Amino acid sequence: MSLADLVIRGLVADYNVACGACGTRFRRSGLRVVRREEDVWQISARCPSCNLMSLLVLKVDASGLVSEIELSADEQEKFIAAAAIGADDVLALSEFLAGFDGDFRALFGASATTADAERRPE
Numbered sequence: 001m002s003l004a005d006l007v008i009r010g011l012v013a014d015y016n017v018a019c020g021a022c023g024t025r026f027r028r029s030g031l032r033v034v035r036r037e038e039d040v041w042q043i044s045a046r047c048p049s050c051n052l053m054s055l056l057v058l059k060v061d062a063s064g065l066v067s068e069i070e071l072s073a074d075e076q077e078k079f080i081a082a083a084a085i086g087a088d089d090v091l092a093l094s095e096f097l098a099g100f101d102g103d104f105r106a107l108f109g110a111s112a113t114t115a116d117a118e119r120r121p122e
């Protein structure tokens, strides 16, 4: 674990980020850095009370202040009710990626066309 990982875990614990299901504050020991891209951190957090795993997406500014990139109320409801990802899901994704040619336009076809149309100025 790097020094930066230790610091970000301390910042998250000090920032009082809480479980979306039961409201219990996450503890430093339940936090793991999953990924970092510049000043945006993805951190897995295990609730010390209900044991729910959450993925936190946090932005840390130069002064060390943390802001949580929050999900909308609809997104929170959707993900709290969703089944946890299991080994079968990981295997299915692995099999899909083994045969995927990288053509996202074809994969997302209709929805990408709709999004493109909405972005175009009239």
Ligand SMILES: [Zn+2]
Residues within 6 Å of the ligand: 019, 020, 021, 022, 023, 024, 047, 048, 049, 050, 051, 052
């Ligand atoms: Zn909880």
